[in-house]
């Protein structure tokens with residue numbers, strides 16, 4: 001076994017292969033690079049996809065980015081959101097969630113499009129000579145026989161070998177041979193449209209949520225003077241519906257008129273959830289991020305939960321002995337499984353509950369919801385609610 005000396009610390013010679021250069025795979029590569037661990041990231045796409053998707057980076061994730069020396073570029077590229085104003089039917093404000101006291105260093109949620117997150121994470125890897133990103137590598141199989149190294153096979157030929165493999169290839173990771181870990185899951189039968197526009201709303205740096213009798217609208221400030229609008233569809237699936245439907249529903253429910261504004265990016269989603277039965281195979285092949293769990297994007301927790309997986313896994317791999325083919329420390333692996341599955345289960349449950357309450361329609365349910373929200377946001381409970389939405393209360397690994 002050879003020993004690698006990096007900076008002030010000595011590291012055992014561990015080789016990690018990460019499948020997927022999404023936000024979770026790239027953050028993990030940064031955390032391993034920081035620890036001097038040799039890492040190869042295999043990514044099927046030849047370039048970073050332009051889509052916006054995840055925008056909310058929560059304070060616990062900012063702590064992890066800070067540890068990786070990445071918080072400054074994130075703050076430069078993002079926009080801090082310190083308040084979320086909640087409205088009922090007719091637009092009347094019911095109360096405000098204030099993030100000012102949720103965290104001593106990061107008293108906000110950072111809004112940053114996923115493409116910028118990916119660009120920052122990948123660009124930072126050039127600092128670490130021990131990390132390589134191999135784009136255009138479509139992984140088709142991951143194999144290990146418990147006694148030797150993990151063999152990762154790329155479509156068209158080619159194999160990469162490591163002591164450990166982390167599969168962070170998103171929700172369809174099970175399509176990779178050798179990673180067919182059973183998952184539970186389901187759909188919520190709710191459908192949403194979303195689009196990013198130049199912001200002419202005058203809503204400034206605040207997030208705004210409208211929970212109305214005909215459906216929900218969410219609106220978040222983005223960097224670069226932009227704003228994201230998300231609407232719950234009142235009927236049918238998003239198929240064939242796009243910005244005109246979004247514009248009509250935003251106007252009807254919030255009073256904001258987006259007519260004439262061209263979307264800079266638009267998309268639709270029908271949330272579902274899934275949870276892998278196990279987050280590792282034999283302590284050598286690990287799942288992280290959407291490969292292990294997916295949840296409704298309403299609540300903005302999916303990527304953040306994956307970031308916490310990456311942080312925990314970096315410590316597990318650092319603490320492993322790196323003997324060729326040896327599994328990581330059994331107790332550390334068991335803790336990863338227990339801890340991260342519990343955190344993902346809690347986050348998934350909260351995302352589902354938040355979406356169920358927020359999307360209730362009809363006059364009675366809507367009036368009841370408005371009463372409860374107004375009471376909660378104007379009571380001492382509001383501090384706990386802000387911590388809850390900022391994911392401070394999800395169990396976290398402490399090294």
Ligand SMILES: Cc1cc2nc3c(=O)[nH]c(=O)nc-3n(C[C@H](O)[C@H](O)[C@H](O)COP(=O)(O)OP(=O)(O)OC[C@H]3O[C@@H](n4cnc5c(N)ncnc54)[C@H](O)[C@@H]3O)c2cc1C
Pocket residue numbers: 019020021022023024025042043044045053054055056057114137138139140168169170171172173176267269288289290291297299300301302303304305306
């Ligand atoms: C509309 C929407 C809004 C969202 N908003 C938020 C939010 O505000 N906050 C939040 O926390 N989360 C949010 N999410 C969830 C978030 O986008 C995901 O949780 C996050 O992208 C998961 O990251 P990941 O790295 O695990 O997987 P992915 O982002 O899916 O990345 C997986 C990567 O693996 C690659 N890959 C796949 N298969 C292979 C293969 N066989 N070989 C090689 N490479 C492969 C893919 O090309 C991809 O680059 C949102 C999701 C949606 C859909």
